Amino acid sequence: MCLGVPMQVINVGDETVIAEIDGVRCEASLLMLSDPVTVGAYVLVHAGFAIARIDADEAEETLRLMREAFDDEGSA
Amino acid sequence: MRFQEEFCDPGLVQGLAAALYRESADLIEPLRLMEVCGTHTMAIARFGLKSLLPPQIRLVSGPGCPVCVTPVGYLDHALALAADPINLLTTFGDLLRVPGSVSSLMEQRACGADVRVVWSALDAVALAAQYPDRRVIFLGVGFETTAPTVAAAILQAEQQGLDNFFVLTSHKTMPQAMALLSADPELRIDCYLCPAHVSTVIGGRAYQPLAEQYGIPCVVTGFEAADVLQGILLVVRQQQAGEARVELQYRRAASWNGNQRARQLLEQVFEPRDAEWRGMGVIAGSGLQLRERFARFDAAHQLPVSLPVSREPEGCCCGQVLTGRIEPQDCPLFGTICQPETPVGACMVSGEGSCAAAWRYGIQ
Ligand code: SF4
Numbered sequence: 001m002c003l004g005v006p007m008q009v010i011n012v013g014d015e016t017v018i019a020e021i022d023g024v025r026c027e028a029s030l031l032m033l034s035d036p037v038t039v040g041a042y043v044l045v046h047a048g049f050a051i052a053r054i055d056a057d058e059a060e061e062t063l064r065l066m067r068e069a070f071d072d073e074g075s076a
Numbered sequence: 077m078r079f080q081e082e083f084c085d086p087g088l089v090q091g092l093a094a095a096l097y098r099e100s101a102d103l104i105e106p107l108r109l110m111e112v113c114g115t116h117t118m119a120i121a122r123f124g125l126k127s128l129l130p131p132q133i134r135l136v137s138g139p140g141c142p143v144c145v146t147p148v149g150y151l152d153h154a155l156a157l158a159a160d161p162i163n164l165l166t167t168f169g170d171l172l173r174v175p176g177s178v179s180s181l182m183e184q185r186a187c188g189a190d191v192r193v194v195w196s197a198l199d200a201v202a203l204a205a206q207y208p209d210r211r212v213i214f215l216g217v218g219f220e221t222t223a224p225t226v227a228a229a230i231l232q233a234e235q236q237g238l239d240n241f242f243v244l245t246s247h248k249t250m251p252q253a254m255a256l257l258s259a260d261p262e263l264r265i266d267c268y269l270c271p272a273h274v275s276t277v278i279g280g281r282a283y284q285p286l287a288e289q290y291g292i293p294c295v296v297t298g299f300e301a302a303d304v305l306q307g308i309l310l311v312v313r314q315q316q317a318g319e320a321r322v323e324l325q326y327r328r329a330a331s332w333n334g335n336q337r338a339r340q341l342l343e344q345v346f347e348p349r350d351a352e353w354r355g356m357g358v359i360a361g362s363g364l365q366l367r368e369r370f371a372r373f374d375a376a377h378q379l380p381v382s383l384p385v386s387r388e389p390e391g392c393c394c395g396q397v398l399t400g401r402i403e404p405q406d407c408p409l410f411g412t413i414c415q416p417e418t419p420v421g422a423c424m425v426s427g428e429g430s431c432a433a434a435w436r437y438g439i440q
Contacts, residue, residue: 004273031228048196052276052329059328070091
């Protein structure tokens with residue numbers, strides 16, 4: 001129930017978006033987001049609401065830090 | 077999908093696990109890490125993460141499953157409301173099979189009660205508009221992630237002038253429960269993996285008092301395999317450095333201040349109250365109740381029903397499981413009488429419950 005699913009926005013309406021993951025689509029309310037979202041953006045959907053955007057740059061940075069955690073030591 | 081597969085990449089997961097082995101090699105005492113998020117519980121079980129951890133790391137689950145921490149008295153209240161044919165109950169699916177003192181919503185529905193599963197609290201508002209002669213009651217269970225969605229639904233019902241929409245609230249807030257657990261010497265919690273979704277709303281800052289007051293490192297952690305391992309690595313590093321602060325691992329969705337809009341919704345509609353948690357008793361300031369202005373939507377006050385004396389299922393150790401005192405398989409009923417098809421307690425019902433996760437993915 002507390003599940004949040006990262007989904008990609010495929011359609012933006014007035015107060016809702018249609019988001020998709022693995023071919024499954026659902027409608028999500030935008031009432032909990034302050035900034036506008038665009039098609040192609042990633043959002044976290046929980047209980048019918050987009051509750052957060054997923055920041056692509058931060059995601060890349062996290063992946064980079066993860067690799068660094070073992071690459072560094074592997075080469076040390 | 078992006079942001080999912082990348083964070084479950086086997087090479088990444090193995091690399092992080094190896095780093096964790098190396099970096100925790102010097103730990104003298106084993107570290108007890110608690111996660112307090114149903115999605116973490118599930119992810120850890122599903123990815124088999126415990127089997128990847130060095131022996132110095134003990135991962136325990138806390139009260140992160142919203143359905144599990146909802147006391148049986150709440151279910152009894154919902155069941156009493158469902159018994160009146162004018163009432164139409166709406167709920168998220170995983171509450172349906174949770175046993176009350178004598179039956180469950182699912183059983184009551186089979187006997188004719190009108191109980192409907194909705195995807196969003198807004199769907200319940202739409203039902204209220206559709207059936208003006210019925211009283212539509214939404215079962216408001218969940219943490220800071222869910223409560224703003226219910227706040228939004230109440231505001232919408234108000235805007236539409238609906239007088240037949242009600243919420244039976246049992247919303248809870250996480251930091252107060254974590255403070256109680258932190259102060260318990262028996263539990264010996266060394267570090268927290270803070271919940272991903274709750275934190276997108278309340279922000280990392282909300283855990284700062286815990287880190288400062290109890291000296292417990294807190295890392296807001298995502299819920300893919302690599303996220304969890306990196307979260308663990310970060311708390312291990314803090315521990316090694318003798319630090320106790322809040323860090324954000326789940327930066328791609330959670331920030332220091334959280335979701336302002338969601339927090340506004342919470343603040344506008346709800347106020348803190350003491351709340352009962354299954355197996356943990358009443359925790360001061362750990363619940364949310366509707367503010368006076370929204371009292372007309374409060375099912376508990378507007379629709380009085382007589383309530384039975386509630387009792388927790390006999391022999392169920394959910395309370396101990398929810399506080400990390402025992403593992404699900406230590407409960408004598410686990411896997412024998414209590415299975416997902418015939419759950420005795422809430423922890424075996426919800427997909428996020430520790431007992432259900434241990435049953436489904438095996439004990440590690
Ligand atoms: S196994 Fe069943 S009875 Fe035992 S604690 Fe879990 S839910 Fe309760």
